[in-house]
Amino acid sequence: QHPELKPIIEQYIKQLWIPLLEKPDTLKALRFWELTVNNICLQGFKLCFILDEFDHAYKVMPPKVFSHLRAIRDMNKINLCYALFLRNLPGVLRSQLENEGFFELISRNQIGIGPYTYRDTKDMLRKLEKRRGRQIQSETTREKIYDVSGGHPGTVQAIFSLLLKTHEEDPHLYDPRWLLRDETIKDECFKLFESLEYEERLVMAKYAQGNLSEHNPHTIKVLRIKGLLAGPEGQLPRIFNPIFELYCQYHVKIDEFKKPMG
Numbered sequence: 001q002h003p004e005l006k007p008i009i010e011q012y013i014k015q016l017w018i019p020l021l022e023k024p025d026t027l028k029a030l031r032f033w034e035l036t037v038n039n040i041c042l043q044g045f046k047l048c049f050i051l052d053e054f055d056h057a058y059k060v061m062p063p064k065v066f067s068h069l070r071a072i073r074d075m076n077k078i079n080l081c082y083a084l085f086l087r088n089l090p091g092v093l094r095s096q097l098e099n100e101g102f103f104e105l106i107s108r109n110q111i112g113i114g115p116y117t118y119r120d121t122k123d124m125l126r127k128l129e130k131r132r133g134r135q136i137q138s139e140t141t142r143e144k145i146y147d148v149s150g151g152h153p154g155t156v157q158a159i160f161s162l163l164l165k166t167h168e169e170d171p172h173l174y175d176p177r178w179l180l181r182d183e184t185i186k187d188e189c190f191k192l193f194e195s196l197e198y199e200e201r202l203v204m205a206k207y208a209q210g211n212l213s214e215h216n217p218h219t220i221k222v223l224r225i226k227g228l229l230a231g232p233e234g235q236l237p238r239i240f241n242p243i244f245e246l247y248c249q250y251h252v253k254i255d256e257f258k259k260p261m262g
Helices: 006-022 026-042 055-060 063-075 096-107 118-132 139-149 153-163 183-194 198-208 217-225 242-250
Strands: 047-051 080-084
Touching: 006 026, 026 047, 026 063, 063 080, 063 096, 080 096, 118 139, 118 153, 139 153, 139 242, 153 183, 183 242, 198 217, 198 242
Parallel strands: 047 080
Antiparallel strands: none
């Protein structure tokens, strides 16, 4: 709706994009997109393309498309950027040699988004309190919920749901073994474990079961970035929450999941 940008966009929609929809052409689409972006940037606008839930696309997109994205960015360096939201690191999803130029572009600025911090967890709990009509009376309760959940949002919500059925002083609410009996919490652990790559699952399972040696340093690094292994660099890390550690220890059988083919 920007008054200077709107007529430019309307012109390109009418002259380029609507005819292209009627008769699709991949090469023309890439060329028209390049033309549109370049002209918008020439007007002094800054563009950020947010590529959300991009894991599958990052795996399967042809290398020439990544080359095209890199070339357009190089033509508009100070006015254009891409923000990729991925569950796994780009180098894990596909070989960096397949899209080397684009990988160099994004690998310089990777930000790991792990579990919630204590501050985030408190904010989430306050929203839950307001929404569910149940006020937590003690700050210690919030601290205990954060400690046992490790800041995992699904687990925080599940514990709060259990809190609605009891009182804050009930020690079961902060006992990882008791909490893991709850099907909702167990399901959160299952979903988290299944979201990991094979090597990551292997490391988490072996780590929880006491095998702390012979782990791939790269996999450890990835798990640290994801926040699933915590602790200062140079020291032996710990699994980010005691519930998930118990899940990996007692509910995961290493010989039952196999390395994927290919």
